[in-house]
Amino acid sequence: MPISPNQGSTGGGFPATLTGTGLTGATMVHFGNKTATITATSPTSVSVVAPSGAGVVDTTVTTPGGTSSPVPFFYVPPPVVVDVSPSSGPVAGGGTVTVTGRGLATADSVLFGDTAVTPTVVSDSELTAVSPAHATDEVSLVVTARGGTATASETFAFVPAPTVTGFSPLTGLPAGGTLVDITGTALATTTGVTFDGTPATFAVLSDTRVAAVAPSHATGAVTITVTTTGGSDAAPGVFLYIL
Numbered sequence: 001m002p003i004s005p006n007q008g009s010t011g012g013g014f015p016a017t018l019t020g021t022g023l024t025g026a027t028m029v030h031f032g033n034k035t036a037t038i039t040a041t042s043p044t045s046v047s048v049v050a051p052s053g054a055g056v057v058d059t060t061v062t063t064p065g066g067t068s069s070p071v072p073f074f075y076v077p078p079p080v081v082v083d084v085s086p087s088s089g090p091v092a093g094g095g096t097v098t099v100t101g102r103g104l105a106t107a108d109s110v111l112f113g114d115t116a117v118t119p120t121v122v123s124d125s126e127l128t129a130v131s132p133a134h135a136t137d138e139v140s141l142v143v144t145a146r147g148g149t150a151t152a153s154e155t156f157a158f159v160p161a162p163t164v165t166g167f168s169p170l171t172g173l174p175a176g177g178t179l180v181d182i183t184g185t186a187l188a189t190t191t192g193v194t195f196d197g198t199p200a201t202f203a204v205l206s207d208t209r210v211a212a213v214a215p216s217h218a219t220g221a222v223t224i225t226v227t228t229t230g231g232s233d234a235a236p237g238v239f240l241y242i243l
Helices: none
Strands: 005-008 015-019 028-031 035-040 045-050 056-063 071-076 079-085 088-089 098-101 108-114 115-117 118-122 126-130 137-139 141-145 148-151 155-158 163-168 178-184 190-195 198-204 209-213 220-222 224-228 230-235 239-241
Touching: 005 098, 056 137, 079 141, 108 126, 118 220, 163 224, 178 224, 190 209
Parallel strands: 005 071, 088 155
Antiparallel strands: 015 045, 028 056, 035 045, 056 071, 079 098, 098 126, 108 115, 108 141, 118 126, 137 155, 141 148, 163 178, 178 209, 190 198, 190 224, 198 209, 220 239, 224 230
């Protein structure tokens, strides 16, 4: 006699259905030593609201004709969200977000504010989700699994794409080491600065300024690109490596 679903939250309160034969007049359904609330019966099924519980329990149906053979039911603890990385993403959507915690193996939904997406479960302690499109805002992030729901302790921010408006100085030595002041907008979530694709050490000074140390490079003109959790933008003009 199968039960569907065959796992659920330790807190109980969810619907479940047992199917089989000879179930007419079912009077009692047990989950371990606890009694479920019967909501509907037929000759081939019994629908119930499951009680709270823990671990693996035997589920049985009692009718005037006797009690069924036990069917295992698995109680799942509620999920726990420990970290969300990155904690922001582009307003256009499409950012990959990694959620770590516990009890994530049965996760089937990640809610960004009011928008739900289907996650990819990596393990019981990790899942990934692709952030949806959303107006600039900070929203709650909620993971739903068979064991219940968990809300991240910090909000998830939808941020606009960056705009790089300029940088100074305009030149540096091929050996690298020149401190370059980059200006623009929406730079607070900067995750990388490159000089023609070569990563540079950087520090975020504000939402409008990032300082980067030019890496070593052959002489010539290169493009400076800033990448944030909201997207990427190339600075106007070129940075010259000169002797």
